[in-house]
Amino acid sequence: AVEFTFDLADGAEDCFYEEIKRNTSAYLEFQVSAGGQLDVDVQLKNPHGRIIYEQEKATYDNHQFVADTTGIYQACFSNKFSTFAHKFVYVDFQVGDERALPGVDDHATVLTQMETSSQSVHKSLNDILDAQTHHRLREAQGRKRAEELNERVMWWSCAETAAILIIGIGQVLVLRNFFSDRKLSI
Amino acid sequence: MPSSPGIGMHVEVRDPDEKIVLSRVYSSEGMISFTSHTPGEHTICLYSNSTSWFSGSQLRVHLDIQVGEHAIDYANVAHKDKLSELQLRIRQLLDQVEQITKEQSYQRYREERFRHTSESTNQRVLWWSLLQTGVLVIMGYWQMRHLKSFFEAKKLV
Numbered sequence: 001a002v003e004f005t006f007d008l009a010d011g012a013e014d015c016f017y018e019e020i021k022r023n024t025s026a027y028l029e030f031q032v033s034a035g036g037q038l039d040v041d042v043q044l045k046n047p048h049g050r051i052i053y054e055q056e057k058a059t060y061d062n063h064q065f066v067a068d069t070t071g072i073y074q075a076c077f078s079n080k081f082s083t084f085a086h087k088f089v090y091v092d093f094q095v096g097d098e099r100a101l102p103g104v105d106d107h108a109t110v111l112t113q114m115e116t117s118s119q120s121v122h123k124s125l126n127d128i129l130d131a132q133t134h135h136r137l138r139e140a141q142g143r144k145r146a147e148e149l150n151e152r153v154m155w156w157s158c159a160e161t162a163a164i165l166i167i168g169i170g171q172v173l174v175l176r177n178f179f180s181d182r183k184l185s186i
Numbered sequence: 187m188p189s190s191p192g193i194g195m196h197v198e199v200r201d202p203d204e205k206i207v208l209s210r211v212y213s214s215e216g217m218i219s220f221t222s223h224t225p226g227e228h229t230i231c232l233y234s235n236s237t238s239w240f241s242g243s244q245l246r247v248h249l250d251i252q253v254g255e256h257a258i259d260y261a262n263v264a265h266k267d268k269l270s271e272l273q274l275r276i277r278q279l280l281d282q283v284e285q286i287t288k289e290q291s292y293q294r295y296r297e298e299r300f301r302h303t304s305e306s307t308n309q310r311v312l313w314w315s316l317l318q319t320g321v322l323v324i325m326g327y328w329q330m331r332h333l334k335s336f337f338e339a340k341k342l343v
Binding site: 001002003004005017101102114115118119121122125126128129132135136139140142143146147149150153154157160161164165168171172175176179 | 227246249250251252253255256260261264271272274275276278279282283285286289290292293296297299300303304306307310311314317318321322325326328329332333336337340342
């Protein structure tokens with residue numbers, strides 16, 4: 001299992017490859033955390049090049065699938081439709097089951113009650129950590145928007161003040177020019 | 187994936203304040219590990235230091251990233267601390283709970299930053315609006331006064 005966030009440049013397509021064996025279940029999740037309209041095109045292709053999962057201009061989705069052939073699967077994220085907004089995309093790609101705890105999880109025998117309950121606690125904690133990751137991504141989305149807004153408010157206000165000054169002085173100069181020491185009739 | 191010798195990777199890790207945490211050149215394979223000291227977005231950049239002989243070709247890099255409790259090697263821990271199976275499981279649960287706590291602290295820090303940014307935006311909107319209104323009023327007044335004296339000088343008024 002690997003989770004990471006990468007910067008997808010505008011007009012670019014980035015692909016990630018993973019070797020998956022036949023009959024292994026795999027899970028792909030992505031979320032666009034910043035950039036433009038928070039949308040990205042996703043394509044999941046099997047080793048023969050056939051598209052097994054596709055999304056257009058999606059912000060968030062997940063897909064669970066079972067590999068029907070052994071080989072290299074590729075997940076492609078495309079930002080080709082965007083001209084100047086680069087996107088930050090969070091990806092979570094899990095292949096197979098979680099790495100077993102040595103000794104504890106690879107028991108062939110029946111587990112004791114202690115072991116069973118500790119295993120269920122472990123699963124619940126996994127869910128909590130997952131929920132926290134989603135919360136973190138949501139928060140990053142909101143915060144980045146807010147920081148962008150903050151910047152823009154300042155620069156646009158500067159620009160507007162400059163525009164008022166330029167236009168105000170410009171108007172007077174143009175008007176003066178009409179009444180210059182040439183003939184009054186315009 | 188067969189690794190091609192001769193191609194190295196330059197790895198650079200930067201912390202949220204753009205300060206370089208790690209900057210090393212590795213051969214075709216390598217293991218990078220670091221501990222974060224500030225909460226926030228860390229950037230990991232990989233540059234290939236291939237010479238111009240390989241220009242035009244593409245490299246496929248295998249990258250395995252594990253963060254926090256995923257980065258702990260329990261086989262190693264069991265061996266080093268000589269833990270029984272159940273003890274190892276309990277240790278794993280404790281690590282997970284510690285991760286949850288760290289994440290919650292992080293959220294608290296983030297919320298503070300967010301609130302700070304929002305208040306700053308609020309302030310900026312207020313002061314810039316007042317300033318612009320002031321500039322408009324002063325501009326209007328100056329225009330009228332200037333034009334009045336101009337026309338009086340031209341003996342048009």
